[in-house]
Amino acid sequence: MTDKTQLPSRARALKGREEKMVVADKHAVNGNPTVEPFPEGMETIMFGMGCFWGAEKLFWRLPGVFSTQVGYANGFTPNPTYHEVCSGMRQHNDNGTQYRSAIYTSNPTQQLLALQSKVAYQQELDKKNYGPITTEILENQQIYYAEEYHQxxxxxxxxxxxxLKGTGVSCSLGAK
Structure with a gap:
């Protein structure tokens, strides 16, 4: 029996598939494109925040967010299905490694800002007696879109x- 709290190794990962998931061309909320190419000057960034449905909804309300898509990243299985990602894991209450916290940046500036925000937010969490942030912050990770019904x-x-819940702790990052 494998430990379901640990990511599978490349050798134990499912094979996956070459075919990408087909998703709608237009965003159901704002009508913008859901797949690249995006307008010039746009950047992409990925956030892993637990339930991707609720996390995605939070971003619909943020100024400057052009489009959102949900999917899977930082695994060894190309183009996995939801059931493959969740295999062997308890889904109610969002338990399992597929719900871990992550920020996957697409350039060095985003990477620096993500790391700086982690330090600043940890200071605020410390004031409220929360534990250490465990968010994984990596650059240039591949995303595989989830099936259309998840978008x-x-x-x-x-x-x-x-x-999806929060801590109730906010952190303001002013320009330096």
Whole structure:
């Protein structure tokens, strides 16, 4: 029996597939494109925040966010399905390695800002007696889009399940 709290090794990972998941061309919330190419000057960044439905919904409300897509990153299985990603893991209450916290940046500036924000936010968490941040911050990771029914799910199913919660701790990062 393998430890379900650890990522599988490359040797134990599922084979996956070459074919990418087909997703809608237009975003269900704002009508913008959902796949590249995006308009010139746009950048991409990935956030792993637990339930991807709720995390995606949070980004719909942020100024400057052009488009959102949900999917899977930093594994060894190319183009996995939801069931492959979740195999052997408990799903209710979002337990398992597939729900870990992550920031995957697409350039050195984003990487620096992510690392700086981690330090600043940890200081705020410390004031409220929270433990250390365990968010993985890496640059240039591959994303594999989840199946279409997961994209903008809480727009399509407004009362759908999402266990995304927060700490209630905020952190303001001013320009330096």
């Amino acid at each position: 903008q799910y809480l727009k399509k199913v407004p009362k759908g399940y999402c266990g």
